Amino acid sequence: KQEVTQIPAALSVPEGENLVLNCSFTDSAIYNLQWFRQDPGKGLTSLLLIQSSQREQTSGRLNASLDKSSGRSTLYIAASQPGDSATYLCAVPYYGNNRLAFGKGNQVVVIP
Amino acid sequence: DADVTQTPRNRITKTGKRIMLECSQTKGHDRMYWYRQDPGLGLRLIYYSFDVKDINKGEISDGYSVSRQAQAKFSLSLESAIPNQTALYFCATSDTSQDGYTFGSGTRLTVV
Numbered sequence: 001k002q003e004v005t006q007i008p009a010a011l012s013v014p015e016g017e018n019l020v021l022n023c024s025f026t027d028s029a030i031y032n033l034q035w036f037r038q039d040p041g042k043g044l045t046s047l048l049l050i051q052s053s054q055r056e057q058t059s060g061r062l063n064a065s066l067d068k069s070s071g072r073s074t075l076y077i078a079a080s081q082p083g084d085s086a087t088y089l090c091a092v093p094y095y096g097n098n099r100l101a102f103g104k105g106n107q108v109v110v111i112p
Numbered sequence: 113d114a115d116v117t118q119t120p121r122n123r124i125t126k127t128g129k130r131i132m133l134e135c136s137q138t139k140g141h142d143r144m145y146w147y148r149q150d151p152g153l154g155l156r157l158i159y160y161s162f163d164v165k166d167i168n169k170g171e172i173s174d175g176y177s178v179s180r181q182a183q184a185k186f187s188l189s190l191e192s193a194i195p196n197q198t199a200l201y202f203c204a205t206s207d208t209s210q211d212g213y214t215f216g217s218g219t220r221l222t223v224v
Contacts, residue, residue, distance in 0.1 A: 049212035
């Protein structure tokens with residue numbers, strides 16, 4: 001079974017600092033990896049999807065890297081803003097891509 | 113309209129009552145999923161369906177049932193609700209193994 005770990009579980013940074021969120025997974029035979037954002041009590045918004053053949057994906061201030069062989073992905077958020085405060089979830093398919101394994105999230109607070 | 117719509121958004125029900133959560137999608141995806149989210153436990157898969165005639169149990173299916181009424185509709189039922197089914201419930205869709213997942217906004221269910 002795929003196990004996904006996200007470190008750190010929670011962090012607070014001053015506005016303007018760059019954020020680095022880490023995700024590790026145990027089974028490197030993945031199809032893709034997806035990063036989501038979740039605001040308290042709300043739904044999951046997809047941020048980036050990285051295919052297994054890709055090394056990174058970028059969207060605006062967000063950049064996600066993938067090192068499949070070492071079972072790691074990193075989400076970088078440049079020049080953080082208070083609106084970036086949320087929980088960020090990493091997810092990878094497993095069980096023949098029939099299921100999605102989630103980490104427990106990186107809870108981020110950006111201090112104005 | 114949202115790609116994945118869940119109704120109701122919030123529901124309070126009494127122990128022993130039957131309740132149905134509904135999900136509809138406009139993505140045209142074949143695969144649909146029900147997850148629940150609990151603080152500290154993350155997201156866990158309840159049921160998933162790859163087409164109208166295909167229903168599969170996830171990690172925590174006990175106490176739940178599902179119905180795939182059409183490609184676009186997937187409902188989750190609690191036959192006799194109990195307090196430990198209080199959680200945030202999410203419906204999701206995906207297409208092929210190369211596509212990511214799209215989540216609904218969630219249903220907050222409280223069983224008293």
